[in-house]
Amino acid sequence: ACTSNAREDSSSDSGGTSNADKGSNDEAGDKVVIGFSAPAADHGWMAAITNAAKDTADNYSDVELRVPAGTNDVNLQISQVETFINDGVDAIVLLPFDGAAMTPVALKAMQAGIPVINVDREFDDPNAARVTVLGDNYGMGVSAGQYVCEQVGDDKNAVVAEIAGIDSLPLTQDRSQGFKDALAECGQNVDNRVAADFTVEGGEKAASNLLQAAPKIDALWNHDDDQGVGVLAAIKNAGRDEFVMVGGAGSANAMREIKSGNSVLKATVIYPSTQGADGIKLARLLVQGKSMSDLVEVEVPRTIQLFAPVVTEDNVDDYLPSAFES
Amino acid sequence: MSDTPTTSAPAADTARVEREARRDDRPGRLALLRSSTGHNLGLIVALGLLCVVGVITAGDRFADIDNAMTILRLAAVIGVVSIGMTFVITGGGIDLSVGAIVALSSVWCTTIATQTMANDNHWLVMVGAAVLVGGGCGLVNGLLIAYGGVVPFIATLAMLASARGLAEIISERRTQIVSVPAFSDAFAKEPLGIPIIVWIFILVSAIGWVLLNRTTFGRRTLAVGGNPEAARLAGIDVKRHTVLLYVLVGVCCGIAAIMLVSRTTTGSSTHGLLYELDAIAAVVIGGTLLSGGRGTIIGTVLGVLIFTTLSNVFALNNLSVSAQSVVKGLIIVVAVLLQQRLARRSDVT
Amino acid sequence: MSDTPTTSAPAADTARVEREARRDDRPGRLALLRSSTGHNLGLIVALGLLCVVGVITAGDRFADIDNAMTILRLAAVIGVVSIGMTFVITGGGIDLSVGAIVALSSVWCTTIATQTMANDNHWLVMVGAAVLVGGGCGLVNGLLIAYGGVVPFIATLAMLASARGLAEIISERRTQIVSVPAFSDAFAKEPLGIPIIVWIFILVSAIGWVLLNRTTFGRRTLAVGGNPEAARLAGIDVKRHTVLLYVLVGVCCGIAAIMLVSRTTTGSSTHGLLYELDAIAAVVIGGTLLSGGRGTIIGTVLGVLIFTTLSNVFALNNLSVSAQSVVKGLIIVVAVLLQQRLARRSDVT
Amino acid sequence: MRGITKRFPGVLALGGVDLDVRRGEVHCLLGQNGAGKSTLIKVLSASYQPDEGEIVWDGESVRLTTPVAAMKRGISTIYQELDLVPGLTVAENVFLGHEVSAGGFTRRGEAADRSRKLLTRLGHGEIDPGRLVGDLSPAGQQIVSMARALSHDTRLLVLDEPTAALDQEEVRNLFRVIRDLSAEGVAIIYISHRLEEIREIGDRITVLKDGRTVATGLPARETPTADLIRLMTGRSIEYVFPPRPERPRDTGTPVLEVRGLAGAGRFRDVDLTVHAGEIVGLAGLVGSGRSEILETLYGARRASAGTVTVDGRKLRRGSVRAAVAAGIGLCPEERKSQGLLLDQAVYRNVTVSSLSRFAKGGFLDSGAERRRAGELTESLDVRPEGVDRAVRTLSGGNQQKVVLARWLLRECRVLLLDEPTRGVDVGARTEIYNLVRRLADDGVAVLVVSSEVEEVLGLSDRVLVISDGTVVHEGPATDIDESGVLDLVMEGDVA
Numbered sequence A: 001a002c003t004s005n006a007r008e009d010s011s012s013d014s015g016g017t018s019n020a021d022k023g024s025n026d027e028a029g030d031k032v033v034i035g036f037s038a039p040a041a042d043h044g045w046m047a048a049i050t051n052a053a054k055d056t057a058d059n060y061s062d063v064e065l066r067v068p069a070g071t072n073d074v075n076l077q078i079s080q081v082e083t084f085i086n087d088g089v090d091a092i093v094l095l096p097f098d099g100a101a102m103t104p105v106a107l108k109a110m111q112a113g114i115p116v117i118n119v120d121r122e123f124d125d126p127n128a129a130r131v132t133v134l135g136d137n138y139g140m141g142v143s144a145g146q147y148v149c150e151q152v153g154d155d156k157n158a159v160v161a162e163i164a165g166i167d168s169l170p171l172t173q174d175r176s177q178g179f180k181d182a183l184a185e186c187g188q189n190v191d192n193r194v195a196a197d198f199t200v201e202g203g204e205k206a207a208s209n210l211l212q213a214a215p216k217i218d219a220l221w222n223h224d225d226d227q228g229v230g231v232l233a234a235i236k237n238a239g240r241d242e243f244v245m246v247g248g249a250g251s252a253n254a255m256r257e258i259k260s261g262n263s264v265l266k267a268t269v270i271y272p273s274t275q276g277a278d279g280i281k282l283a284r285l286l287v288q289g290k291s292m293s294d295l296v297e298v299e300v301p302r303t304i305q306l307f308a309p310v311v312t313e314d315n316v317d318d319y320l321p322s323a324f325e326s
Numbered sequence B, C: 001m002s003d004t005p006t007t008s009a010p011a012a013d014t015a016r017v018e019r020e021a022r023r024d025d026r027p028g029r030l031a032l033l034r035s036s037t038g039h040n041l042g043l044i045v046a047l048g049l050l051c052v053v054g055v056i057t058a059g060d061r062f063a064d065i066d067n068a069m070t071i072l073r074l075a076a077v078i079g080v081v082s083i084g085m086t087f088v089i090t091g092g093g094i095d096l097s098v099g100a101i102v103a104l105s106s107v108w109c110t111t112i113a114t115q116t117m118a119n120d121n122h123w124l125v126m127v128g129a130a131v132l133v134g135g136g137c138g139l140v141n142g143l144l145i146a147y148g149g150v151v152p153f154i155a156t157l158a159m160l161a162s163a164r165g166l167a168e169i170i171s172e173r174r175t176q177i178v179s180v181p182a183f184s185d186a187f188a189k190e191p192l193g194i195p196i197i198v199w200i201f202i203l204v205s206a207i208g209w210v211l212l213n214r215t216t217f218g219r220r221t222l223a224v225g226g227n228p229e230a231a232r233l234a235g236i237d238v239k240r241h242t243v244l245l246y247v248l249v250g251v252c253c254g255i256a257a258i259m260l261v262s263r264t265t266t267g268s269s270t271h272g273l274l275y276e277l278d279a280i281a282a283v284v285i286g287g288t289l290l291s292g293g294r295g296t297i298i299g300t301v302l303g304v305l306i307f308t309t310l311s312n313v314f315a316l317n318n319l320s321v322s323a324q325s326v327v328k329g330l331i332i333v334v335a336v337l338l339q340q341r342l343a344r345r346s347d348v349t
Numbered sequence D: 001m002r003g004i005t006k007r008f009p010g011v012l013a014l015g016g017v018d019l020d021v022r023r024g025e026v027h028c029l030l031g032q033n034g035a036g037k038s039t040l041i042k043v044l045s046a047s048y049q050p051d052e053g054e055i056v057w058d059g060e061s062v063r064l065t066t067p068v069a070a071m072k073r074g075i076s077t078i079y080q081e082l083d084l085v086p087g088l089t090v091a092e093n094v095f096l097g098h099e100v101s102a103g104g105f106t107r108r109g110e111a112a113d114r115s116r117k118l119l120t121r122l123g124h125g126e127i128d129p130g131r132l133v134g135d136l137s138p139a140g141q142q143i144v145s146m147a148r149a150l151s152h153d154t155r156l157l158v159l160d161e162p163t164a165a166l167d168q169e170e171v172r173n174l175f176r177v178i179r180d181l182s183a184e185g186v187a188i189i190y191i192s193h194r195l196e197e198i199r200e201i202g203d204r205i206t207v208l209k210d211g212r213t214v215a216t217g218l219p220a221r222e223t224p225t226a227d228l229i230r231l232m233t234g235r236s237i238e239y240v241f242p243p244r245p246e247r248p249r250d251t252g253t254p255v256l257e258v259r260g261l262a263g264a265g266r267f268r269d270v271d272l273t274v275h276a277g278e279i280v281g282l283a284g285l286v287g288s289g290r291s292e293i294l295e296t297l298y299g300a301r302r303a304s305a306g307t308v309t310v311d312g313r314k315l316r317r318g319s320v321r322a323a324v325a326a327g328i329g330l331c332p333e334e335r336k337s338q339g340l341l342l343d344q345a346v347y348r349n350v351t352v353s354s355l356s357r358f359a360k361g362g363f364l365d366s367g368a369e370r371r372r373a374g375e376l377t378e379s380l381d382v383r384p385e386g387v388d389r390a391v392r393t394l395s396g397g398n399q400q401k402v403v404l405a406r407w408l409l410r411e412c413r414v415l416l417l418d419e420p421t422r423g424v425d426v427g428a429r430t431e432i433y434n435l436v437r438r439l440a441d442d443g444v445a446v447l448v449v450s451s452e453v454e455e456v457l458g459l460s461d462r463v464l465v466i467s468d469g470t471v472v473h474e475g476p477a478t479d480i481d482e483s484g485v486l487d488l489v490m491e492g493d494v495a
């Protein structure tokens, strides 16, 4: 019944996963109760994740989504999953605050026969999830690094800077690793690195200090477009424009900035904010015993890793419609 | 009034004394009991109301033994911290560093070195490490406060910054995963259907209650919090006692860290974020005086349960964390205002 | 009440009066001046040392007018909040909700409705909204504390939870981007090469200094913080004054919110995280007494600059936030211990 | 101005008091501790609101809702507890609440000038208006309080025990000011426990007892002392000191022996001994350092030199615990702030120093605690009975007995009493005297500090006179009289 909406699901545009315009998969089936838990929506990307998941669920008449408060307290998030288990939901879509910390309770859910779809931050035990939907954090760093390589070429004195997100998250470490590895390919390295906290204010502060620490920069990669708003504000405050900046995540705001062409922000690496929505779709397919109709497989695959494309002025129009508003 | 010097002396006081006696008949043993159970009763009623709301809005999903266990498991970690906090506040102090100490203890007890030792020897090594680190941080707090003369707010604020920073440095901001099977097994048990960490919470609460209400240590805590100068002149070593109080809350943080580690199978510098505010809120709602000299373990446990049940009911009803935050603020204010009103009324009548 | 020891009593006082006169020659006006500038001097020396470290480790990148501006810009927002906090603490209170109020004000003044109005009328609409929201939150805090009798710690803790929750609800957790060109333009100016927000910081500090040291309001603040009962008996409306103090810090939060909005071009419920701890730390390092009755604006400004310079030096040297956090904790403790030592010495000699 | 009637039954501190004061008179308020004098004047200055009754001012009934309203009418008050802000300067304190200001900005020069004038009028032009009040001596602070009261346009000046911290010269000064004021037609309400001051300065007397007016309009100069005391106490007694037992002195080794005790800058070379069964008194001026000697030998302050021995064993310096363990007990000067846990039950206050006695392995037997505390408080006649009552609800004398009970329970060898009867009214005093003597008879060594020379002489067996931190005289109490003690302290001072 709700098939018409499915096309708007941006995963089809950006991720290249399940892509059933029409077909049996979107037809209403048995009622599916899905529990969804994510960290506190304290920055744009995370808010977009939850909102996309909710919107997707709303499009299916056969899906009932339970979304308790997002939280950065692993203790509380564990108890949310426990509540799902108690309730006997049909599937759980889980974007953990800390993948490792949520592993035991995910295992418990799987043991209780509830399939867990792990989104974005990976568990440390493969048995803890039936399906894992991952953004490609390492790949994101690689994409950003390759783009930076293109820009600075083999200038040995080029100064490359990096503004990371929350350092304690494995995803930040993966991104930084990818960035470093890609830069090494073209003989570059990260000269200045600071970490913010995914908030606008944090981005602004970190960038202010970074700009001071590096009087001349050739390329700057900022992990997150939401904190990027603050980074751009700091750059403007400092009156700097001698470098190219690459963003991360791919917010609509960043893309508009790229499109305008007069900003230091020349590109951003997409980190799909629709992973949660994909998780919902997969959960529904799993529970209803369906498969991904574009694939030959009779079962939903075990791991799906999303692509991390680079958006520049050239292709921004392709991505802008599906970008998240932070 | 009589004329004989000796008997007349009390007589001189008689009028006032009698007047006061009239006023004070009530706060005898019975009344004292009544007033404190009165307060706890209020909390129980509040908890009951929350449960009624839970049952109405979420039905069987709320009124379910598994859900009760979920609430208890959630309450256990912050509960143990709050028990420690009750002692510090009763003794006239405050500890803002509890969350940071939980983080540091959790990181310390899950380093590769500790885990290797635990694997080689016994999983209790990890417990020992957490408790020692917690107690050590508490010791530093206590020494700074008691002997350094730094006000508790500032000393523990400094510890908050340092301990979390240290936790980040030690863990290199990575989540450290537990790979000591014996440890995980030990905490996976559920004697009588109740998870180990809930048992720990029950045990710590019971010990806390006995310690505060039935031992010389507890009595001295009340004295130190009520009037430190009088306590000192009565022969209590106030400084040493203060140090002990902070060590106690540190040890509670160490225990809480172990519980969190077992629950998440990880140690991380992000554990225990903002526990200080949650614990203080629970303690104050429970009826412990922020200025010291009066403390109640049962109240604290009820306070923790109220906040935990609240977040459970919100979760069952798909309500947002923002609304929950607003409601929490309102509950704190209303509870404290009500306590004040009750206290005033019992003063006047 | 006998009549015999009567003559002896007044006579008996002579000795003490004289002895005390002798003892007290020292802490006259001059000594006071000496001691308070002494304290500020200590802070200036500390700041100087930090700068020396900065120059040694980062050379020209540190000793640079642009870097000075970077530091000042960073200091400005938290600085304005700290000025407000100085008043509250001097007046015997504390405000844990400043960060949450900054967030709520920033969100409120960047809602679509406000921005539309600002575009239609004047960008000052946004400033007005922020200041009103900040002042309003302060008013609620003040009323709860002064008339509700809730202890400041708890009342503002509740406000912390509620205000941030409300900010999240209003913004739907989105970052609200400013699209009022007039607003952005107004704040982009740099009169005399100094950014507007730094001017605001300077202005607020100057007003704060005058208000605290040269007006009846300031004197009454010291009285209310130093001896509320005496203040009441002197005819000061202590409750009203307390409310005013919390409104004042709320207004400062509103101003800080506007500065943050102009600086980040956004309003967000994540603005101002943990400002309460930073502000309190700066105020206490500055030499304001946490128990009230003594406050210094200059000290607060120096305290803010010390912490900001610290984070600048760390950033210039590519050092981690964690190490910074540890050092910050150490600085707090050492500063307070030193202050205590100095205070004691000037007592004894 | 006449006919002030006041009733204040909230805490029943005042149960319907009448007081009328005429223009230009000095009206004295007399009454025992707790009679309600301070409460009455606080009602008058609108610091408390009365529950019943009315104030008639200049023939019309007025409602004074705030202290400002009272000040506006010309009622200035100097409270018993100093009402100054230590962190502000003299000038700022003088004008606190009605600052000399222009548009909210303080005019510091003018404030300083005006306070200097006021201080000069009080005979203390030498006090610098720019000094912090916290740095002044209590006497200096009292002067500032006076200046504060005079800074208003005063028509009624209320002085609650203004001379407690003043020396003779200051008192004379004060009286001169009072006379000037009353000559100008200002009415004065004067509260003091010193009868001869009242005779010197007062015109009429009102006596309060238990929150009621028992006599009013008595002529200050003519009413016999005995009558006044009878009115205040309801009976006619002087202090009755228990008889001293006749027995040989200085038998055996002393229980408490102090050698060369010194406290940095406060006192030095203090030697004293107390034998079992002996009461030794420390006489001296207020502020001569007696409390500090007591607190130092108790370990509550650090000694800079000297030794304290109990039963031949030397005590560790600066440790209250060591002192308590050795059998010393202290009833401190400030009972409420130093002695008692006001909000806690009587029995807990009694047992707080002997908890280990009721504990097995750290666990308390609170039943035994209550029983034992009950026996003790009963034997001391603490009223009202009931060991679960919060100490706050007891009267001063009964609170003092609770502190005594604490040390009785510990069966201490040495009892240090600092101002044991301060704030205790006449009847209860006698009881406490008897109790102390009884303890001594049981073999306790008692060291008493009191500012009332009569009390020291009457209660003690032996007396040490302290002046300016040194012992200037030691001898049997019967060998010296009050004027002797006074001569000694004066000489000591001159020397």
Ligand SMILES: Nc1ncnc2c1ncn2[C@@H]1O[C@H](COP(=O)(O)OP(=O)(O)OP(=O)(O)O)[C@@H](O)[C@H]1O
Pocket (backbone or CB within 6 Å): B016, D011, D012, D013, D031, D032, D033, D034, D035, D036, D037, D038, D039, D040, D080, D423
């Ligand atoms: N704020 C209060 N709350 C409760 N009781 C009070 C309060 N103030 C005074 N009282 C009680 O009222 C009674 C009268 O006290 P008040 O201070 O007026 O006595 P006083 O005559 O001034 O005594 P003193 O000579 O000791 O100054 C006392 O029993 C006292 O304990």
Ligand SMILES: Nc1ncnc2c1ncn2[C@@H]1O[C@H](COP(=O)(O)OP(=O)(O)OP(=O)(O)O)[C@@H](O)[C@H]1O
Pocket (backbone or CB within 6 Å): C016, C019, C020, D266, D284, D285, D286, D287, D288, D289, D290, D291, D292, D293, D333, D451
């Ligand atoms: N903590 C302190 N700081 C500064 N001065 C002090 C302190 N304690 C006492 N003094 C001063 O030391 C001197 C001795 O005080 P102490 O209390 O021992 O005298 P006292 O003879 O017991 O008099 P009182 O009868 O007033 O108690 C006084 O001048 C007092 O003001």
Ligand SMILES: [Mg+2]
Pocket (backbone or CB within 6 Å): D037, D038, D039, D080, D160
């Ligand atoms: Mg009085």
Ligand SMILES: [Mg+2]
Pocket (backbone or CB within 6 Å): D287, D290, D291, D292, D333, D418
């Ligand atoms: Mg004394």
